[in-house]
Amino acid sequence: MIIILKPTATEADAQEILSQIEEAGLKPLHMPGVERTVIGALGDERILQSLHFDNHPQVEHLKPVLSKYKLVSREIYPHDTVIDVGNTPVGGDRFTIMAGPCAIESYEQLLETAKQVKASGATVLRGGAFKPRTSPYSFQGLGVEGLKIMEQVGKEVGMDTITEIMDVNDLDDVARYTSAFQIGARNMQNYTLLKAVGETKHPVLLKRGLSATIEELLLAAEYIVATGNPNVMICERGIRTFETATRNTLDLNAVAFIKEKSHLPVIVDPSHGTGVRTLVGPMAKAGVACGADGLIIESHRNPRESVSDAAQALSPDDFSQLMQQLIPFIKASGRTYQEALHAS
Numbered sequence: 001m002i003i004i005l006k007p008t009a010t011e012a013d014a015q016e017i018l019s020q021i022e023e024a025g026l027k028p029l030h031m032p033g034v035e036r037t038v039i040g041a042l043g044d045e046r047i048l049q050s051l052h053f054d055n056h057p058q059v060e061h062l063k064p065v066l067s068k069y070k071l072v073s074r075e076i077y078p079h080d081t082v083i084d085v086g087n088t089p090v091g092g093d094r095f096t097i098m099a100g101p102c103a104i105e106s107y108e109q110l111l112e113t114a115k116q117v118k119a120s121g122a123t124v125l126r127g128g129a130f131k132p133r134t135s136p137y138s139f140q141g142l143g144v145e146g147l148k149i150m151e152q153v154g155k156e157v158g159m160d161t162i163t164e165i166m167d168v169n170d171l172d173d174v175a176r177y178t179s180a181f182q183i184g185a186r187n188m189q190n191y192t193l194l195k196a197v198g199e200t201k202h203p204v205l206l207k208r209g210l211s212a213t214i215e216e217l218l219l220a221a222e223y224i225v226a227t228g229n230p231n232v233m234i235c236e237r238g239i240r241t242f243e244t245a246t247r248n249t250l251d252l253n254a255v256a257f258i259k260e261k262s263h264l265p266v267i268v269d270p271s272h273g274t275g276v277r278t279l280v281g282p283m284a285k286a287g288v289a290c291g292a293d294g295l296i297i298e299s300h301r302n303p304r305e306s307v308s309d310a311a312q313a314l315s316p317d318d319f320s321q322l323m324q325q326l327i328p329f330i331k332a333s334g335r336t337y338q339e340a341l342h343a344s
């Protein structure tokens with residue numbers, strides 16, 4: 001339920017309503033605005049009705065939140081949320097590029113790749129230290145050693161960092177060494193993990209599950225926000241369909257739909273979305289065009305040597321060329337992007 005207060009309502013009126021909501025065992029939300037204060041009350045609708053806020057002299061009107069997801073919904077918060085990943089703001093009128101290798105393989109590999117993607121316009125360095133591999137015989141990542149490499153490289157090159165967290169036991173290490181958590185497609189419905197990252201204020205990029213519906217994705221995001229962490233970004237990374245020509249089917253409907261329904265930033269991953277190097281560029285441009293707030297792209301200093309996802313990794317030259325090609329798309333979408341401004 002959303003409670004819209006009259007313009008004459010004071011801060012004391014808002015506080016009185018908020019404590020009534022809390023005392024009734026519901027979750028209160030305080031959203032002071034320029035013209036009027038909006039209060040959210042989440043929980044059992046019957047209890048809410050028993051509080052009779054419709055009779056409160058300072059309440060203008062009550063509005064039910066119809067969607068299953070509440071806190072991530074634009075019904076509760078109509079404006080775009082901007083999340084700070086280290087020094088990189090994500091969302092609003094900015095366009096953000098996150099890039100780097102699929103996996104952190106060595107200090108030299110990450111450093112060289114980081115310098116190259118930064119020079120082309122990326123501000124957030126990606127790279128997995130804990131890799132969720134389909135086969136138990138594939139490279140599983142460097143673990144905490146990889147996190148330390150990422151911290152060092154991020155500092156040396158001047159980039160914010162993001163890496164996947166697979167296990168709640170690694171929470172402190174991942175939060176200490178990097179700027180943001182990535183929750184991978186295979187863990188989108190790992191509710192223990194969602195609640196654990198929800199206990200922190202560390203930014204989270206939540207990737208869509210391989211066969212998750214948009215509603216399931218938004219409800220997974222709701223878990224994190226409802227636990228207490230509002231710093232959530234959604235990632236469309238392709239879903240499994242009957243199509244086998246590409247690794248996944250990048251669902252750009254989801255991007256436009258989520259932007260309409262939710263205030264959270266949406267990032268498109270054309271690398272996992274296609275699994276095909278030559279398709280990363282076209283789908284990156286399509287991602288910008290349909291309203292994404294940023295892209296996460298896999299790039300490797302030498303794609304042929306990449307220990308994972310080699311077929312979709314862009315070489316530094318390919319990545320740099322793509323960034324140049326993206327500039328007019330970013331401008332046309334009305335977004336600002338550091339490098340785009342330099343180039344204009």
Ligand code: PEP
Nearest residue numbers: 102184185186207237272
């Ligand atoms: C990754 O980003 O390298 C990754 C494993 O992604 P996803 O969880 O989307 O498969």
Ligand code: MN
Nearest residue numbers: 102298308309
């Ligand atoms: Mn990958």
